[in-house]
Amino acid sequence: MNKNSKIYIAGHRGMVGSAIIRKLQVEGYDNIIYRSSSELDLTRQADVEQFFKEEKPEYVFLAAAKVGGIHANNTYPAEFAYANLMIESNVIHASYQNDVKKLLFLGSSCIYPKMAEQPIKEEYLLGGYLEQTNEAYAIAKIAGLKMCEYYNRQYGTNFISMMPTNLYGPNDNYDLQNSHVLPALIRKFHEAKASGAEEVVIWGSGTPRREFLHVDDLADASLFLMKHYNGNETVNVGTGKDIPIIELAELVAEIVGFEGQLRNDPTKPDGTPRKLLDVSKLQSIGWESKIKLRDGIRSTYQSFLQSHIGAV
Template sequence: MTVAHDFSPGELNREATFYVAGHRGLVGSAIVRRLESAGFENIVGRTSAELDLKNRDAVLGFFAELKPRYVVLAAAKVGGIMANSTYPVDFLSDNIRIQVNVLDASRQVDVERLLFLGSSCIYPKFAEQPIREESLLTGHLEPTNDAYAIAKIAGILHVQSVRRQYGLPWISAMPTNLYGPNDNFSPAGSHVLPALIRRYDEAVASGAASVVNWGSGSPRREFLHADDMADACLHLLEHFDGPDQVNVGSGTDVTIREIAETVASVVGYTGETEWDTTKPDGTPQKLLDVSKLARAGWTSKIPLSEGLERTVAWYRDHIGSLREK
């Protein structure tokens, strides 16, 4: 039976319990910082050691006890091209289990507002650029991360289904490539930008004459600082409602070669850069159409150059405690 709910978004109650799944990750930690700055008083997070989101009974029990009013699902198994193409079963199985458990548990306690976070890789490999939300399921996915993409698509449909069947005003947001504090800088698990930061910074430290990057450097990518993403998340929770996912990005892109040059400059690397064209490039371009987000009243604020300087500074401050997988 469908339950009638008020679908009008508005200011969230700063005293209500707000659970952030994945609160220590790149996006989750940024969301916690944004919620704290906005005056939320009861933000809850659990580490994977405290709560395994793949354990259905544990998740259902946790929600039954906590009864959060608001939830952001930022927890996921993520990685770059190498990790996604090497461990597709892990990316499919782990993410679907996390999503199903958290979304089912949220429904059972009637969570009022929930934001599910996906990824721009849900869209077809050759989608028309910039990519509109309507491009979902209109073509073949990028083969190197199709398993992860399918899991995230399942999450979008899960949210849409909850809206249809139970009337809960939940929403989904699909961020572009994110970067910032608490990112994964490991050689095997990182995305392109943190991988470049680590590679060039280590080259500076070792005095390496050259750095070798994957691919041709020609693909174009859009980048958004995690703090901008967190600000967009709170804005959407308070100002947007609708069944379809919302793209979140800066609306501009650069080539991988250009971003590599920028990273090299920020870290102070003056050697040569070589490109291993025997390695895959991935999708030729991924630029999101963010017009729906703009209509909802939000645009990005942190320039790429400023965001990179802040991220490199954070990386260097935490270089001894970074995860290695």
């Protein structure tokens, strides 16, 4: 991939897509194309095919997706299945039709079985039942990475897949009902501090363990794999370290400056008991995460203040 290569970022306004654009621009790539959802509906096959026919991108980062936390996934499974299946099918097929040199598909670690052995190796895929609360999203993402594999096998394409762990960072979704756990905690603790609340309720038991990767690290890994990896097998992307949700909540409270009490609500779902990725394959290729969790949460909170509050 040369600095003047024509690169399409699908999902450029999202947390992942915008981070990839920032990384590419810093590295000197200036021939980047993208369209907003109002300009190009990726669920519409004819529109996607016309876009690829006209623009002829050489490289594609497929970061567009309908995403959300446990509540959103559990409440709108049909929407998550439909939107994600359509987006990835249309973009992958149009990339094949228009001779895209290389495509990177971004999946999700929720594709792995709920009770998978820890840390989770790439080969554990389809080895057991999925977590029911995000099954629709996971099935759609599994279909996407399998499409890349099948197109490579049948058509000789170079479509690679990466499976990121839980992501956080600038441009995240902070909606308390539909966001992931870390941005939800940031907003909860910020609002509790601002209102003088004495207590913040944490969903579930607090015992599940999760791994968190800053989206700027993810963008760095995306460009690294686009440059250096051509295998047909998917690649896990994470830090190789996890943390109990209750300890994560305590860390966020400390960074935000909330000094009240934390109370667990065991009536709310926990989701998968543990989800830690085995990142030895990625490390063997030559990439490791750089941003520490405390530093990443601190910078993300500052980003939240700037974008949602208007002042630091």
